[in-house]
Amino acid sequence: MAVDFKTTQSRFAAYIRDPDSNPPPVDVESRRMAMYRELFFNNIDSFIASNFPVLRTILSDGQWLELTQDFYARHRCDTPYFSEIAEEFLAYLQNERSNPDDYPFLLELAHYEWVEMALSIAKEAPALGDGDFLEKLLRQRIALSPLAWPLLYRYPVQAIGPGFLPLEAPEQPTCLIVYRDELDQVHFLKTTGLTIRLLQILQDQGAMSGEACLQAVAAEFPQIDLQALMTNGFTILRELAEKGILIPATDA
Known part of the structure; x- marks a missing residue:
């Protein structure tokens, strides 16, 4: 039986x-x-x-x-x-x-839509930085929040809809940061390839000081003026930290 x-x-x-x-x-x-x-x-x-x-x-x-x-x-x-x-x-x-x-963008569009759901139910609850953290980003160790994902797409997935169905990928990729804020709202932030690379360095290499992170970016883009990168880079780091994309590194 x-x-x-x-x-x-x-x-x-x-x-x-x-x-x-x-x-x-x-x-x-x-x-x-x-x-x-x-x-x-x-x-x-x-x-x-x-x-x-x-x-x-x-x-x-x-x-x-x-x-x-x-x-x-x-x-x-x-x-x-x-x-x-x-x-x-x-x-x-x-x-x-x-x-x-x-459609050639089918997988990328599906991934873009899935990310919002995946982040909305993620169980992590990282500690965000305070005012002192924001002021000392260059000197202290920073990390990429587990609730922030840097993403590169060949197609402009955020613009795709019934009125826009691209059949060929543009020359420049679409750079997005998807993150969940302290109110558990998911946001999509369009950004630059340089910022995405900065976050990828933290993602791949782990926590480091803000200054070390910017220096790692500078080593990969020698055509960019180092002083300008350090100055503008601090502004970028601060904006990302204010959104909870960058957080204080833990000892774990």
Whole structure:
């Protein structure tokens, strides 16, 4: 009986995922199987649509249905949590999706939309700097907040919508910092490649003084006047610290 139940369960799940490629279990009424299929799929479809509203808006009903059905049939989720299905959808787009008719920015747009949800539910609660921290940024060790992500996109994902669907990437990438503030609001800040590189250095190398961070940036961009970089760099560091993007480094 255990073998029979497991076989039935496998057939049931396979049909629910992809009824066009798998026969229904012989001992379950077809009307009931159709109801199960609709119930399960609609839950996933609705959840993905709510997490990727721009993506849903720019696709026709037929395009969206093809996309979500393909995800539902092909991708094997590694998590039982609904809050992580959006990340599974990203993994599907990056590793399994292969449709030449898709918009070239599809993955980047989906990632951009996922970031907001991911940061909104992140559990970290970093300690922000006070006034003394802001004044002494160059001399003390600073770190990138775990609730601040420097991001580079080939496409201007923040501008994409029904009225703007670029088919070719511009020459310059889009540089964004996505961060959650002390009121737990998620913000998207458009910035420069230089600032993104500054944050990447902190992300890759860990905490260091503000001065050391600016010197590391200067070493990578020797064409920039060092004095100007140090002067303007302090202003950038302070603005980022005021937003909670840069925080005091801990000993951990």
